[in-house]
Amino acid sequence: MASPPTAVPWIPPVLYTAVLAGGIYHAVVSDGPVRVGRTGGFVAGLVLLVALELVERRRWSPSTPVRPAAALLAARLALFSAVAVLDGSGVSRALFVLVPFTAYLVFGRRTGLACGAGCVVLLVTGYTLWVPRWWVRVEYVSDLLMFGLGLALAVSMAAVAVREQQGRSRLEGVLAELENSHERLSEYALRVAELSTADERNRVAREIHDSLGHHLTAVAIQLEKAEAFRERDPRASAKAVSDARWSAGRALTEVRESVSALRDARPFSLTRALADLVRHLGDDRLTVTLHVTGDEAGYDAASLTALYRTAQEALTNAHRHGRATRIDVTAAYGESTARLVVADNGRGFTADPAARPSGTGFGIRGMRERVELLGGRVDIDDHSDPRAADGAVVTVTVPRSPLLAGSSG
Template sequence: MAAPPTAVPWIAPVLYGVVLAGGTYHTAVSPGPVDAGRTAGFVAGLVLLLALEAVERRRWPSGAPARTAGTLLAFRLVLFAVVAVLDGSGVSRALFVLVPFTARLALGRRAGLVSGAGCVALLIVGYAVGVPRWWMRAEYVSDLLMLGLGLALALSMASVAVREQQGRERLEGVLAELAGSHERLSRYALRVAELSTADERNRVAREIHDSLGHHLTAIAVQLEKAEVFRTRDPQASAKAVADARWSAGRALTEVRQSVGALREARPFSLNRALADLVRHLGDDRLTVTLRTTGDEAGFDAGSLTALYRSAQEAFTNAWRHGRATRIDVTAAYGESTARLTVTDNGRGFPTAEDAQPDRTGSGIRGMRERVELLGGRVDIDGRPDRGAVVTVTVPRRPSAPGSTG
């Protein structure tokens, strides 16, 4: 896109003023009578040129269309010729440098070069017609050289103005693109913050259900047991109260650990956590066994915690809902995966369909969500009155320093 005429708006008016001053001064100091009509025509031509500049800048502040610009340039050329004929000083020939200058700005580089060459050719033709052997006269050769130099300078200045205008437009485009990118990034950041908040809310909900929910269930069961055995078996009742107290203490400890995990990483051992859980769950009505193989050191705390929460959920389902009397727990750490298997001899699921993801309770759903976020999977095999088998598998991921005990 060519630079608009307003790229250098002062050049044409200044040149018109210089020509007007030079022409009127020449008329004032020349001997002989003044031709008032010729002088008036000379001044009127320059005034028309100034008016044309003002109208064009107001009507097309960003540059006239190519066809309109060509028409205006032709009109200027006619006015330049009229002013040059009426000017006795010869100063008005400088107006012709505006022809290639304006053509370069409005129509492009080729139009500027063609119009500049046309101005030189027009002057040569005028000399050839009106001045015999003009090439032998120094003043005419000097005028031709000065015109050529002026045209070259005008074209150079116009080219600089065009490049400056194009650079400004590119900069404005880059700034607009940067502003758009900043707005998009702001929207993305807001969206990420919303998603992070939702993920954190879901994580906290799973933590509450898997940890506090499990322990509160255990406390309720143990207190019911203590109530039943209060008179018949005071020793069993006291043990149930102790176990309920332990579950309450354990719930408080896990809440503190969860809060601490928000501040800094804490070592976590799945083996120790499972052993502690099994030791306090087993009693004369429920037998719980634990077997571990492999080394948990190569697994990150997030994966191990997911297995522990899954074990808590499986214990709760087997103990409270399945009425199981035996639970077998196996934790196996392999080269690429860690697997937790919880097997019970409870009631299982009434139908095979009840073990599917969309038929299970919020605890199983939360377990699946937690494990699937880590790239693992949960498999449940529960047959009516023949117990259930819950298998949770998580892949090995790089563990952070100090993430395991």
């Protein structure tokens, strides 16, 4: 424990001033001759005490280490004794109340109380040695009682100062911890913002790929078809141009719907969206059928949107990569989960390495990420279609409500 000189800094100077005033007053008004040497020594002792206070505060402020504080306490005790011997008024005995006060601050409660008891014993011993039968003289008994009261007040004030210092230290510790916590929270908030930004970036990337990517791919396919059949089959070419125009219009509509969804939630119908998608994808070279069982009412929009985006990706893969001539789309709404199955008779994913389930194509990866974020599952089988030797079967299962709160389509 260290002595805090700033705990109650005004006590020693006030006490020194009071003792100086009392000693000089007694020397002036006393009947005996004024002893200049004794009075000068008395004043010099008080000056040295003030000098010790100044040195301690300048050298060790705001707290004095234990060893220097103990040395200073011993020096003060010696000066207190010298001043008390040179003081004829007896007022200087009040200086000894600073001994338990300072000891309490330096060494703690037990040492402070022991020093206070030691001061009382010292005073009683001095009375006993130099004042015969002092205990029957009112002035000495009164002085002893007042001295004991002063010691009690000094120890109490030291206890208050220590508690205040400890409370201030705890408060500073709490404030430092709060500041550290605030810094950590700021770092966590920044990290969360970065993760949220990355998550939103991935979501937007999936949305662009699944929506605009699908329709732009369909537009490209239809325009290629229109170019190929322009001379041989004008009717098929015109139909392809019409389908390309529809895909472009549908892409624009979905962009508008996505923007509107950011402002207010509009109901999304997976069955209607699938029917619209299947109707415009099929032609004389590709047959697409849709089978729906159950009711989509009560399903979360994020789950339904995930199934729709998966259907778009699967149909695009079957048409463009698999060169399928028949695609069957089945949507089944159960009590707790919905399942979408897209089966085709094309060449499967093995025809295009970039589209394989184990590949790194963004379409397959985005499909899995979107569904798994909702607590669903994606299964892809290249050769399990019972109606064809080749082909692919994409099965997607999602819960009625997303397992991840706050998920969006």
